[in-house]
Amino acid sequence: MKVSRIRALRGPNLWSRQTAIEAVVSCSTGYPAGVLSDILDRLRGWFPQINLHKPDRFGTITMAHVLERATLALQIDAGCPVTFSKTDPALEDGIYRVIVEYSEEAVGRLAIELGEALCQAATADIPFDLDDAMRRLRELNEEIRLGPSTGAISMLLWSAASLFGGSRRAVLFSLGGEADSAGSRQPKPTLQAPFPSR
Secondary structure, eight states: OEEEEEEEEOSSOSSOSSOEEEEEEEOOSOOOHHHHHHHHHHHHHHOTTOOOOOHHHHSSOOHHHHHHHHHHHHHHHTTOOOOOEEEEEOSSTTEEEEEEEOSSHHHHHHHHHHHHHHHHHHHHTOOOOHHHHHHHHHHHHHHHSOOHHHHHHHHHHHHHHHHHTOOHHHHHHHHHOEEOTTSOEEOOOOOOOOOOOO
């Protein structure tokens, strides 16, 4: 398995309304059933929180699907309020797009990096220091996540941007105005919800 490109989707996107990390992953679909089963068993043994379906329930399971689930589970275990993930096959055989929601971009990027390392270790049957990985993720999440009040305001801005079809920046400036080219603040009209007056 190889992750060739990672990008942050910083708003509503093709896959969901949530912010997400999208990775392009190339991997073999030709694992013998016994080998793949051993890899999945190792992952479940190291990281019981990971939600890995049995291949017969999921259809064709690939290491891209495993990376998706590992990245989501790592963030959840680090305290991130995330729920969405998806693996979508590209037109080329063996190429997949892995999409995983993030609440903090840096945490999402680190989670996919650690998820890849976890999958590689399980495939090669070599040790993986999950405790250290979780410590790094939790520390980063604690360091950069917003406090409850600021987080609520940020979520309100995201919701308003989605509802009115604008960007977070546009909604933010509509609430407080922005400086013009001469440097003086110019108030902007506030967004009005399309509710009838009583």
